Amino acid sequence: MKQETQQLPAKRSSTTISVRQLTKNYYLGRTVVPALRGINLEVARDEFVALMGPSGSGKSTLMNILGCLDKPTSGSYLLDGEPVSQMSTNQLADVRNHKIGFVFQGFNLLPWMTAQENVELPLLYSDIPAQDRRRQALAALSLLGLGSRAEHRPMELSGGQQQRVAIARALVTRPTLLLADEPTGNVDSQTGIQIMTILQKLNTRGLTIILVTHDPNIASYCQRQVKFLDGRIVDAHTIVPLQAKELLVQRSSSQANGTEEESVETRERRDGTLSEQQERRAITAVQYSTFAAHIARYHHRCGCRDHDDFDQRGECCQH
Ligand SMILES: Nc1ncnc2c1ncn2[C@@H]1O[C@H](COP(=O)(O)OP(=O)(O)OP(=O)(O)O)[C@@H](O)[C@H]1O
Numbered sequence: 259m260k261q262e263t264q265q266l267p268a269k270r271s272s273t274t275i276s277v278r279q280l281t282k283n284y285y286l287g288r289t290v291v292p293a294l295r296g297i298n299l300e301v302a303r304d305e306f307v308a309l310m311g312p313s314g315s316g317k318s319t320l321m322n323i324l325g326c327l328d329k330p331t332s333g334s335y336l337l338d339g340e341p342v343s344q345m346s347t348n349q350l351a352d353v354r355n356h357k358i359g360f361v362f363q364g365f366n367l368l369p370w371m372t373a374q375e376n377v378e379l380p381l382l383y384s385d386i387p388a389q390d391r392r393r394q395a396l397a398a399l400s401l402l403g404l405g406s407r408a409e410h411r412p413m414e415l416s417g418g419q420q421q422r423v424a425i426a427r428a429l430v431t432r433p434t435l436l437l438a439d440e441p442t443g444n445v446d447s448q449t450g451i452q453i454m455t456i457l458q459k460l461n462t463r464g465l466t467i468i469l470v471t472h473d474p475n476i477a478s479y480c481q482r483q484v485k486f487l488d489g490r491i492v493d494a495h496t497i498v499p500l501q502a503k504e505l506l507v508q509r510s511s512s513q514a515n516g517t518e519e520e521s522v523e524t525r526e527r528r529d530g531t532l533s534e535q536q537e538r539r540a541i542t543a544v545q546y547s548t549f550a551a552h553i554a555r556y557h558h559r560c561g562c563r564d565h566d567d568f569d570q571r572g573e574c575c576q577h
Pocket residue numbers: 284285286291292293311312313314315316317318319320363
């Protein structure tokens with residue numbers, strides 16, 4: 259882990275967020291689903307914020323809006339002082355490509371691509387030569403401790419490894435804002451702490467982070483905890499965050515004493531592949547379609563915007 263942290267991106271100026279009276283309604287036929295009912299939220303440069311709250315309370319809906327993947331029904335969203343609603347398509351693409359890294363709830367890895375190819379995807383927008391794209395993807399994978407898994411496809415990785423590939427993909431463009439929707443939701447506690455160690459380190463180097471979690475332990479590594487209920491923020495308070503690295507060190511010493519709990523990966527190896535695990539790995543149609551909208555941009559060079567234009571290998575059929 260020590261060597262890997264040397265590949266962390268250098269500190270760059272980070273990002274601020276200001277959200278006022280934000281609402282979001284979903285429409286299902288004649289039914290209106292009010293997912294956000296007037297959110298006010300300020301996130302300062304370099305902050306590390308945890309969004310918490312029960313299932314269906316609107317956390318992912320807000321994350322999608324903050325990540326410019328969806329638009330609010332009403333209200334304002336200023337990103338670095340600029341109203342997102344008034345940004346041109348090119349400006350929005352630029353923000354998504356350079357400023358924001360997004361870790362989706364679930365993995366949303368493309369199953370036919372290797373870990374390295376998945377991580378390279380966001381770089382396909384830029385004019386970075388293929389060799390450099392590969393090098394940067396490998397560096398991001400190494401940062402997450404997955405350098406030796408670059409050639410594996412998602413189905414050949416454990417749940418925790420897939421989650422880390424998703425985080426590597428979000429970091430490969432060296433964003434100033436990381437939006438991570440349950441980045442530790444499918445990993446064992448040890449991997450969760452490892453991920454938080456990396457995120458805390460990146461945060462000290464200038465990465466603004468908003469992270470969704472159901473786990474109070476994970477939230478205790480963040481500087482502020484914001485709680486959602488029924489589309490509203492019902493509580494927000496700052497805390498003195500625990501340092502994940504310290505816990506990691508403590509755990510390694512207890513492991514040396516033979517008291518460490520068995521990790522998920524060890525258990526999976528012992529038990530063979532679990533059907534529950536396979537289920538976790540399956541990319542649902544809903545997750546896939548969300549991500550398909552996101553990856554459509556990767557094929558901008560051929561002008562192809564519609565996911566249906568891609569074949570099973572992710573190649574544009576018009577080529
Ligand atoms: N595409 C959609 N169409 C209709 N309703 C939606 C859609 N996406 C979310 N919702 C609804 O909006 C509300 C908020 O959903 P959201 O996904 O933001 O919750 P969440 O807090 O992220 O929950 P979880 O912790 O389970 O991920 C829920 O009632 C959900 O059913």
